[in-house]
Amino acid sequence: MERDGGVVIQGLFTQDQVARVNGEIEPAMQALNPGTTHDNEMMQAFHGVNTKRLTNLVTHSATFRNEVINDSLVKEIADRTFLEKTGSYWMTAAQVIEIGPGNPLQPMHRDLENYWPLFELGRKGPEGTINFLIAFTDFTEENGATRVIPGSNHWPDFEDRGKHEDTLPAVMNSGDALLISGKTAHSGGANQTADVYRRAVAFAFNSSCFVGEEAYPFMVDMDLVKTMTPHAQRLLGFRSQYPAMSGGLWQYDYGELSGHLGLDEEEASVGPHLAPGTN
Secondary structure, eight states: OTTTSEEEETTSSOHHHHHHHHHHHHHHHHHOOSSOSOOOHHHHHHHOTTEEEEOOHHHHOHHHHHTGGGOHHHHHHHHHHHHHHHBOEEEEEEEEEEEOTTOOOOOOBOGGGGSHHHHHHGGGSOOOEEEEEEESSOBOTTTTOOEEOTTGGGOSOTTOOOOGGGOEEOOBOTTOEEEEETTSOEEOOOOOOSSOOEEEEEEEEEETTSOOSSOGGGTSOHHHHTTSOHHHHHHTTSSOBOBTTOSOBSOBTTBOHHHHHTOSOOOSOSSSSOOTTOO
């Protein structure tokens, strides 16, 4: 991961988990139109003309919110990525991305471009965001497998997003995941098939120093939140955040947000820097 900017984790999730998530989201996917709601031409190209993007996966899939979001390996990787350097972290987004037949190559980009300071710091900055691109169908070069430029996380100029001809396809079986650094240049591949739909879940995290992409406290029903683990509640922003060197952010009257929301007792700690309530 450090050397190449990305790595394929084979069999991260079981075929049973994949089948259950696919079944739970299918009604919402069928009701969703391809394309984007953006008027901006750049975002239209980024989102894809024949690509469906299902947001708020937490609400749509019980398997995702109860199992995938609490996966022990995912948590260990995120802990090791963020806690030492930047403190606590939360979930950027968890969205289904289904690339349909005929959809062209996505523009090259880096995920850290959501966060201008990380873009400016480039390769010298801390790891501010990571993304698990989970295959919920097989990924082939023909059906639009994510394309990556290995080593681009070390380039001196992040204004250089690379060229598609320099990419490699992340060919995967369903249940595998491409773990990718926010510093790595990549894109969605072109779907060159006539009838195959490539489905993935972009399951991303960012340092609590930065806001996430999906505003979960305004999206997820509180009764649903109360059934979730404290770890999942923190990832979604229903508990306070503790970046390195901070006495706490996302608080209520200088106190832990979960207390105001009436959630269960706080986790024992959130990382090596600060525990909840530290002054």
